[in-house]
Amino acid sequence: MRILPIILIVLLILGAGGVSLPQEKKEVLVVDRFAEGLNEEGLPKGWILQKSPSKESRISIEQDKQGSFLRLLSVNDTFGLEKKVSFDIRKYPYLSWRWRVLRLPREGDIRKRETDDEAGQVYVLFPRFPTMVNTQSVGYIWDSNAPQGSSGTSTAYSKMKYFVLQSGPGKPDQWTWETRNVYEDYKKLFNEEPPEVGGLLLYINTQRTQSPAEMEYGEIFFSTQPPKDLKP
DSSP: OOOOOTTEEEEOOSSSSSEESSSSSSEEEEEEOOSOBBOOOSSTTTTEEEEEOOOOOOEEEEEEEEEEEEEEESSSOOOEEEEEEHHHHTTTTEEEEEEEEEOOOTTTTTTTTGGGOOSSEEEEEOOOOOOHOOEEEEEEEEESSSSSSOEOOOOSOEEEEEEEEEEEEOTTOOOOOEEHHHHHHHHHHEEEEEEEEEEEEEEEEEETTTTEEEEEEEEEEEEOOOOOOOOO
């Protein structure tokens, strides 16, 4: 499978190095780089809340040598951020992003309802009418204990299916890049052709295990081809 043209994904040497993504290229749909900061409501611009965080939880945008990133802190809480996007996943099947875990919920395990708390959760949403009760989602999880590579169905919502991409603590100073073929993942999980994408959701929850968790997200984008040169 060919690599994206060099003009599409360029590694710039800025200090320790960083990733630059094009503003508008037909091969890429950028969800966010988190470079515009927070709006007056304390949210990343273009995002909406899915459940409001408690006073102890936090949503912030920070910077390091690789650029801007979103940080979510959950303290005995559950909340998420959704960005509305609409396109045919067959045309842009690859989802790529970087993430970094700072704290995992104690005893968190997506396989059990009583411990279904995860620091890292990325969901691609596929709404069908009526959307309130019929939206399907493909989730990518950073779990505390569920085995890396495992998959399943949410214990809380049968239309949410997931893959566990990372398990256990990562290195606090090291970003992890992910690329997934969402089109193929959807067909594998739901055994059908997907409808149009309706949004992307970042979620964090710790209400069941009553413990804090903290997660960071950098660039997030869909593309026509897997950007193999993106990973540092």
